[in-house]
Amino acid sequence: MGLKRILSLLTVTVLVGTSIVGCSSSNGKDSSGDASGDKVIVDIFQFKVEAKDALEKAAKVYEEKNPNIDINIETVGGGNDYGAALRSKFQSGQEPTIFNIGGPQDVEDWASKLEDLSDQPWVDDAFEGTLGSVTADEGIFGMPFNQEGYGFIYNKEIFEKAGIDPATITSYEALENAVKTLDSKKDELGIEAVFAVPGKEKWVTGLHLLNVALGNEFESGKQAYEAKSLNFTYNKELKELLDLQTDYAFMPDGKKGSINSVDYAMQVEQKYSTGKVAMVQMGNWAYGGIEGVNADIAANSGILPMPLKGVKEDSIPVGVPMYWSINKDESDAEKDAAKDFLNWLYTSDEGKEMIINDFNFIPAFKGYESDELQPKDPLSADVLNYANNGKTAPWVFMGYPSGWGENIVGADIQKYLDGSMSWEDLVKNAQKTWAEERE
Incomplete structure (x- = not known):
């Protein structure tokens, strides 16, 4: 989206x-x-x-x-x-x-x-x-x-060097363990950080990341669109997933707030595509950009689930x-x-x-359906595999109130990252503004 x-x-x-x-x-x-x-x-x-x-x-x-x-x-x-x-x-x-x-x-x-x-x-x-x-x-x-589908794009070569089998990462706990292992071996692996998080791109946080929680609260974008209120049932699980990324993310000046200066180009092209980070939250559409920088890394990339702890842990969001x-x-x-x-x-x-x-x-x-018309790049092939195996969650962010995901929640996540807003206030503001937009 x-x-x-x-x-x-x-x-x-x-x-x-x-x-x-x-x-x-x-x-x-x-x-x-x-x-x-x-x-x-x-x-x-x-x-x-x-x-x-x-x-x-x-x-x-x-x-x-x-x-x-x-x-x-x-x-x-x-x-x-x-x-x-x-x-x-x-x-x-x-x-x-x-x-x-x-x-x-x-x-x-x-x-x-x-x-x-x-x-x-x-x-x-x-x-x-x-x-x-x-x-x-x-x-x-x-x-x-x-x-399209999105999750955590990962560098297979880095995972192999770290002794991590990506096939085992089907839960939040497994992802957390993998992140800690990668972090402990940064020097050995030649990486600056485990993740690159584009805090500047409010669509990544306010649309796609938020969808991991709301895609389990609503069955479809249409149901979200018709909802007069937001429960934000899984906001604590969402916070854990966000914190896991940002605690182990590349920080331009060494402080978490500087994540807000990281844009898509820095995340995907300057950091992931050059092998300086092991993972990024992004979708199969990023393949061309990765390939344009480093064809070997592109060919050796895959997509891991976006696990919502205790809710849905082995799937990725897939939608139009x-x-x-x-x-x-x-x-x-x-x-x-x-x-x-x-x-x-x-x-x-x-x-x-x-x-x-x-x-x-x-x-x-x-x-x-013919063999000649199957996805050629590994990221699209992974998305298709998740879909074929029923390991998907819906995209509901197209049913958010106009501008709400990016301009309200995305902006508030930036405030959360720079320390000027608590998570509790973020949740309250999300619920309040959703209801106001639906009046």
Whole structure:
């Protein structure tokens, strides 16, 4: 979500189309295009930085097959607030044809702009449960990006040197023991710390880490979305999991509060991908970034569970991070081209090959059963293995009140780390603000 990420901290990339013909449209476009041969302009405004290059490649292939269509791609992510950027985009009058939404809250927030996609051919192929978050009485308003999972990405070589069998880490106690062993052998292993924790990235803490607790309180994002109050039943177990990471984390100035200056790039690329830490909380989407720094470490990485002590200890959260949506206020020509592009990308033979090999996605659709279309990277393979074995917890953070996870809980976790807020006050504020947002 995930969400809300991220090969670099600040990425804004625009793939500009070729010649633009025709009259201006109500949304600030240079052309709406039509069947007479005018260019049809499809503007995509998307969040997934690590999919940027693959998406641009796919767009070029599609344009070659459809020379009357130009696809412009703008990517905003990697530490930026995509939701705020999307709102600004619409307010500026430069409304995209295709954009991203995250779940029930976004369906409500963007209801006036969402095209009903329930008649699209991919709908019948979507895996059970993947469309619930974007389905309402009026229709289906999003197409799943993919399936993703996250947990503790670990360096297999470091674990082997430390004498730790990752297959035995199926409980909080086992994880804690492994962390202490790694910490005791830091010099021998050549690592600076056991973990790198990106305290600066409030989505990592306020969305993903928090989901480990709330994914056991709520059955789905939709149930979370409909909940008027938050019990925060497992907040103590969540605190233990957070403390385990931060007590043994890389601290830039040696103090826990400095964890708040660690961003995604430092966590994944500068520390994990160079072998300076043994583990990071992150998902399979990070593979490309790790591989870009060190292909050997990427190939020797896996995903460990995120154990909630005494609750659910052998699983990882798996879900749909984001959905493609189409702006219903665009011209019919633009909407038709947008629908055709998305359908081609996920259901054509050529598109499927790119989804697996270029995007490194775990598909949310049937039709990828052949051996050639199985995940190639070890992180995605691990996520698929957890899913196939039923060792998963739901993603419910898309059902949080808008901005609550990052701006309230994520910000309060930063205060907890720098010592300016107690955990008890964090819990009380989370419950209070949830109820206020649901009034």
